Amino acid sequence: MKKPKITAFMAAYNVSDYIAESISSVLNQTFKDFEFIIIDDGSTDDTALVVKKFNDSRIHFIQNDGNKGIPFTRNRLLDLAQGEYIAILDSDDIAYPDRFQLQLNFFSSHPEAALCGGHGKIINKNGIETDKKIIVPTDDLVNMRMLFGNPFINSSTMFKTEIFRELNGYRNFALAEDFDLFIRISQKYKVANIDTFLVKYRIHGENITIKRSKDQEKHELDILENMQENLGISFNRNTLNLHKELFTNNLSDIHFPAYFELLVAMKTANMKSKRFDVAKMNQFLFNKWYEILLSKRSNIKALSWYFKKELYCWEYSTFKQFRKMFKSSFRGLIN
Structure with missing residues (x-):
């Protein structure tokens, strides 16, 4: 049949x-x-x-x-x-x-x-x-x-x-x-x-x-652990919690430096594991960092964080992004 x-x-x-x-x-x-x-x-x-x-x-x-x-x-x-x-x-x-x-x-x-x-x-x-x-x-x-x-x-x-x-x-x-x-x-x-x-x-x-929805959340850390392991990151409870905050878009202002370090760790791990195309992944992580910075409308450090060499590449950057980061930093100065 x-x-x-x-x-x-x-x-x-x-x-x-x-x-x-x-x-x-x-x-x-x-x-x-x-x-x-x-x-x-x-x-x-x-x-x-x-x-x-x-x-x-x-x-x-x-x-x-x-x-x-x-x-x-x-x-x-x-x-x-x-x-x-x-x-x-x-x-x-x-x-x-x-x-x-x-x-x-x-x-x-x-x-x-x-x-x-x-x-x-x-x-x-x-x-x-x-x-x-x-x-x-x-x-x-x-x-x-x-x-x-x-x-x-x-x-x-x-x-x-x-x-x-x-x-x-x-x-x-x-x-x-x-x-x-x-x-x-x-x-x-x-x-x-x-x-x-x-x-x-x-x-x-x-x-x-x-x-x-609470039942669903209990399994998210297991899934994120699998993703980090597959990428090649030496994960721990802290990296998993930070990843979950990014995954659920539940960002904390005090964790901005830690988000940056996590993205850098993802970039470094991927360059070794080749889980994703390296050039595309590097640009993707830079754009993700820009999105994170953009989530905080007023941020005196936005411009300096935007240009941090660990993720920044001039080929990825646009004038529109630069302008928004400048405005965010300026608002942080006057607030």
């Missing part, structure tokens, strides 16, 4: 109000050669009843024996997925009709890539579009950007099944397991985003990441 090109996957838990619209958005894709695995993770509402109302041979509906959690549920794909690619869609989000085709086009023209995602538009609990968007980076620095944030919308991601199996799927990092997987993929393969809207991302009071 011919295997499908794509395995569309949806994990569901108590989403009876939203899942019908999400399922329909998959079934209505312009690209038709896919199987659709939906796993109900022990819902206590009418989620299963809603799913069973759909009559489409591509749907394979499975129910866990109780609530097993997201990592366990998603890892059932290790045995179940038949497609060459796995396309994730959360059970409260909506895929644009041409999403699968656009991502397959990308993989066709970029065979070295293992993972790709795209932009998202925010919808409310009623499915109505808001004026907010999630614009993800689409340049060739996506893998570096993962050092300081998650550049992917999970619901928009598609990745190669063989690589998912090679990495043994998701680790038990509840609510951060997707980012951890993306990091591990990026350490061996090309990852990217395409410059188009692929999904509508629903915000509502029942979002797991909203309700349980």
Whole structure:
């Protein structure tokens, strides 16, 4: 029996109000050669009843024996997925009709890539579009950007099944397991985003990441430790905490010198490990340092910090950056 090109996957838990619209958005894709695995993770509402109302041979509906959690549920794909690619869609989000085709086009023209995602538009609990968007980076620095944030919308991601199996799927990092997987993929393969809207991302009071954000934070240090180790940094609790502040954009004025030292350590380590292209990484870290300085509107030391030789290179600098640093230093003098 011919295997499908794509395995569309949806994990569901108590989403009876939203899942019908999400399922329909998959079934209505312009690209038709896919199987659709939906796993109900022990819902206590009418989620299963809603799913069973759909009559489409591509749907394979499975129910866990109780609530097993997201990592366990998603890892059932290790045995179940038949497609060459796995396309994730959360059970409260909506895929644009041409999403699968656009991502397959990308993989066709970029065979070295293992993972790709795209932009998202925010919808409310009623499915109505808001004026907010999630614009993800689409340049060739996506893998570096993962050092300081998650550049992917999970619901928009598609990745190669063989690589998912090679990495043994998701680790038990509840609510951060997707980012951890993306990091591990990026350490061996090309990852990217395409410059188009692929999904509508629903915000509502029942979002797991909203309700349980503290659980997610507990795994961030483990992920950052993995990134620092892979880069070649001799990490410790202090470097991990500083990295977390940069990752969550929760900056402290008193830590500005320490942020600088961390970026220098990243630069030095990368020059040895060659984890990233050295020239691109050096410029990326300089621009990150500029962003950090810019976050403090009034800073008497901004200009001198901007020109610190450990990160500064005249080729990276722009007049616009210099002008903003000068203004920041001037405001620091007069305040």
